[in-house]
Amino acid sequence: MSKLHLIALDVETTLNAPKEVGSSHPMHPLNKAVYVGILDSIAVLCPTFSSVDDRTSEVKFSIDCDFLVGCNMSFDLCYMYRKNSCFKEVLQKKRLWDIQLAEYLISGQTEKWPSLDRMSLKYGFPVKDGIITKMFEAGIGADKIPDYLIKPYLLQDLKNTLGIAEHQIKMVVDMGMMDLVISQMEALHCVTEMMYNGMNVDYVYFAKYAGEVATEFADVQFKLAKDVNGVPDRYYSIEDLASATQWSKLLFGGNSKVVEKEAAGFYKNGKPKFKNVTKNVDYPSFSTIAPLDEWKSEKTGKVSVDEEVLKHISMFDSIPQVRDLVKQLLLYREVTKQLTTYIQGLGKHVIRNEEQDYIYSRINQVTTATGRLSSTTPNIQNISNNPIKKIFTSRYEDGTLVEFDFKQLEVAVLAHLTKCKQLIADISGGADIHNELYKEMYGKYPDAVTRKWFKSLTFGLIYGAGAKTLSVQAGCTLEVAKKFVVTFYARYPEVKGWNTSMENVANLKGVHITTPEGLTSITRQWKHISETKRIYTFNEYKSKYEGTRDYTFSPTELKNYPVQGLATGDIVPLMLGIVFRELVSTSGVKLINTIHDSILLDCSREAIESGVVEKVKRLLNSTHKYYQSTFGIPLALKLSAGVSSGKNWFEMEEV
DNA sequence: TCAACAAGCGCC
């Protein structure tokens, strides 16, 4: 193999953004790139360190290379895009090699956020200068650090990055992982674009809605405080409405240490002397319901007062006062969540510009065990499905948000992995598997309400739940849950076979790991290589049950990782890359986010009229073709996407 | 006072 031509990129920046959004936030208006370091692996030219107005970097980027290399590249790329739109156009054409992403994949998702330092150690390069790192940690940006300090630091980073990339590329080729890695690097381009674009926020609506929620919170809090006051004195007294510990003591009893002053003779001057005595006080349980064993925490022994427990009490406690109090607490919890996590939480991430307001969340590609993406600062993947979502609107006058969802993605992937004939037939034929399973059990199709709870049985089973858990989660009897499990495996027998085979292989191939220091692990580990060559790492855990073996692989992880990983770790990112290439040069369309099995676009009216929705839908409905051409393996069934759109992210309607 | 952990809860 001839020597690869790599160009490394590293940006040193100011650290001026407020703490709430992260001081180095690449999209914050107060931040900018100060030094841009570029190092070419074959050119004899010196490394480049350019300032903002320097055109040298542009020249460098125009050089053709095999990979543009960096560490945590979405960060550097966003800064470069902001510097100059010419950079954006040129850089987005490049093939990327992010050493952090490559390391995460090579490690079988065990290295989360691998740092340049850690990788430098592993691959035998000098670890960088601690002084600069300390300065960054102290909030001193690159603009306040003199050249003579920062340039050698930057150069070392660039050299290490290039060297690490060269090692990794060899490894990835040897491991047969290159197709996966390349598709992940394309996805990196897409999520970088999404982070760069951000989500447009309707701040006027946000302010109004925030006021409404705050008012509601105050009302609910007032009412709950009043109800708490009405609890007889002999029970534990709630001091903090938000404390689960205190609620547990009130509802299920418990003891509490109370410090009391006790007379202890007299001082010489005749004044009475006191000493503090700690007494244990036992409180009776306010609820008449005895706590179930499964409500008790394994680690702390505390009785849970989560939603499930509270709902149970609110329905079945024999004392009306208890039922009412707990109902009010449930309401309080709900409103608190809305206020703290969504109103206040999202509010501090709004970046206000003269023209428009945006939330720029991070989309992380190197954090999960399965290869799924995650979202932080703020987490946009768990926004409540309620009017809070109305804050997200189009940036275009008269524009719309458009969301594409893969239909039944994880079930379809399960069908592919297990090659289950009936499951493939059901999904390919457009049948709803929940309806079909219900019909097998009851001889007729369910109505909408029935289907909703019944659906949770299917997902529970795929995630690995047993009949007992299924009955609790779905709120049905154990008999129904048992019957469901039998029905499911009777209709889809290959799923059972696949599950069993995963367990067998894990037990057969799991090995004890020896550390570099020569220590051998008590638990075994199994690295499973999927057909896309993604590596899943399974570890044994201490068994809950007495008997057979002390340590076992988790059957639920074995069932779930390959499904979740292929679906939302491999297939969705593959298509993110494809959609990115298709849309990146289309005007009036912005890629703005991705939530596990969906892709979110912000579209102008003109773009909609020019048929962008149909274009993307066609791409997504051809996923099986891209899968085959990328991984060389046919998908056992075609995937399809649904589309919905709306003026804001709450009022989306199917199109 | 701070950091780590636990509980709780939002999403797919």
Next chain:
DNA sequence: GGGCGCTTGTTGA
């Protein structure tokens, strides 16, 4: 049952 991240309270250094 799987996968996450955020907020708050608790705990222990």
